[in-house]
Structures are given as structure tokens and as C-alpha cells.
Amino acid sequence: MSKKSASTTGTQRQAKLGDQIRNIANRLKQETEVQIKATSRILGAAAQISENHERLINEVVDMVEEDLNQQTQMYQKDIYTVDILKQQFQTLRKAKDHFQIKATSWESLANKLNDSSSQKITPKTKPQLDQVLESNDMGNFEDDCKNLEGLTVHLEADVAEIFPNSQAVNEALRFLIRVTKKNSYLNS
Structure with a gap:
């Protein structure tokens, strides 16, 4: 084999080896990009799960607070005072008409309402x-x-x-x- 053909063969081998190394580098780069995208998607899904979990917890807390407030309001509704009745109804006549109770004063109306609500409990x-x-x-x-x-x-x-x-x-x-x-x- 001549020197020229040996150097051509060596150059070709180096070119093939260089191509192989470039191909391997490109594949590694592509795999890295795929891994980065997959990691990004996983992190996005985890963030979404966390957000949904936080939202669900907040909704449960809101529902519990709402239930507690309603229960408190229910108990407060059962107790009538003259001041509460006067605030709710401007006149004794409106209050009596609303509850359909006969009373001669705000005090007697409050007493009758409180008596009837305690009988219900x-x-x-x-x-x-x-x-x-x-x-x-x-x-x-x-x-x-x-x-x-x-x-x-x-x-x-x-x-x-x-x-x-x-x-x-x-x-x-x-x-x-x-x-x-x-x-x-x-x-x-």
C-alpha cells in the first residue's frame, strides 16, 4: 500500500470516527432535551397537584367555617331581644305581623318568641x-x-x-x- 492510500484510509477512519462521535453527541443532546422536557412536565404536574390540593383544603376550610357560622346564626336566631327585633322590624306591628303573634309590647313579643323557640328545641x-x-x-x-x-x-x-x-x-x-x-x- 502506498503512503498516499494509507493516509487516505487513515483520514477516512478519522472522518468516520468523528461522524460517530458527532452522532453520539447529538443523541445525548436529544436525550438530554427529552429528559429536560419530561422533568419540566413532571414538575408542572406536581405544581398542579399541589395547587389542586391547596384549593381543596381551602374549600373544605371554607365549608367548615360556613357551617360553623350557619350553626352560630341558627342558635342566635333562636334568641330574640328587644334590640334585635327593633333592628329587624321598625315597628311592633310589622314584627307581630311577621311572626303572626299577638303582643302588647316589644318585651312581650320577645318573651313569646323565646318561649316558642325553646319549646321547639x-x-x-x-x-x-x-x-x-x-x-x-x-x-x-x-x-x-x-x-x-x-x-x-x-x-x-x-x-x-x-x-x-x-x-x-x-x-x-x-x-x-x-x-x-x-x-x-x-x-x-
């Missing part, structure tokens, strides 16, 4: 631990369930300790329903 007793789901015909229970006005349910001892009455259980279940509905709305 019945003392709540602790639930009986032996309360059971009652139905004469268990076969038709599922069909009849929609027609029931109330339903007696057995509460385990640990649950009964936390929920002193049916109103507390119902409020907790309604809250859970609202959270579930809002969460499913956010996910759809």
Missing part, C-alpha cells in the same frame, strides 16, 4: 347503642328505602361517642357529601 339524648336498622320485610327494604322519612341505624360505640345525636350525624354526612361532590366536580 327538645333535649337530645345520647343515641342508644342498640339502635338497629328496622324493617318488617327486609326483602322489600331497598325498594321502600326511598319512601322512608327517617331511618334508624345502629351506631358502633366509638362512633356514638363522637356523634351525640342524629342531627350531628346528619350534618357530618351532608358535609361529606358536599366535599365529595365538589371534589368530583374539580376532577371532571
Whole structure:
């Protein structure tokens, strides 16, 4: 082999080797770009999850605060004072017409309203631990369930300790329903 052909072959090998190195470098660059894009997408998804989680927590906190405020307002609505009645209704006649109660003064109206609201509130007793789901015909229970006005349910001892009455259980279940509905709305 001549020197010229040997140097040409060496140059060609170097060119092939250089091409291979450039190809490897380009592939590494492309893979790095893909990894950067994937990492960016993962971080974006994590940020979105965090934002949704924060929003859900804020909504739950807002719902709890709203429930507490409503409950406080309900208890405050049951207690009438002369000042509250005067603020709400400018005249005794308007107040009497609104409540459809006969009274000779603001004081007597407040007393009558407070007496009637205290009669509506019945003392709540602790639930009986032996309360059971009652139905004469268990076969038709599922069909009849929609027609029931109330339903007696057995509460385990640990649950009964936390929920002193049916109103507390119902409020907790309604809250859970609202959270579930809002969460499913956010996910759809």
C-alpha cells in the first residue's frame, strides 16, 4: 500500500470516527432535551397537584367555617331581644305581623318568641347503642328505602361517642357529601 492510500484510509477512519462521535453527541443532546422536557412536565404536574390540593383544603376550610357560622346564626336566631327585633322590624306591628303573634309590647313579643323557640328545641339524648336498622320485610327494604322519612341505624360505640345525636350525624354526612361532590366536580 502506498503512503498516499494509507493516509487516505487513515483520514477516512478519522472522518468516520468523528461522524460517530458527532452522532453520539447529538443523541445525548436529544436525550438530554427529552429528559429536560419530561422533568419540566413532571414538575408542572406536581405544581398542579399541589395547587389542586391547596384549593381543596381551602374549600373544605371554607365549608367548615360556613357551617360553623350557619350553626352560630341558627342558635342566635333562636334568641330574640328587644334590640334585635327593633333592628329587624321598625315597628311592633310589622314584627307581630311577621311572626303572626299577638303582643302588647316589644318585651312581650320577645318573651313569646323565646318561649316558642325553646319549646321547639327538645333535649337530645345520647343515641342508644342498640339502635338497629328496622324493617318488617327486609326483602322489600331497598325498594321502600326511598319512601322512608327517617331511618334508624345502629351506631358502633366509638362512633356514638363522637356523634351525640342524629342531627350531628346528619350534618357530618351532608358535609361529606358536599366535599365529595365538589371534589368530583374539580376532577371532571
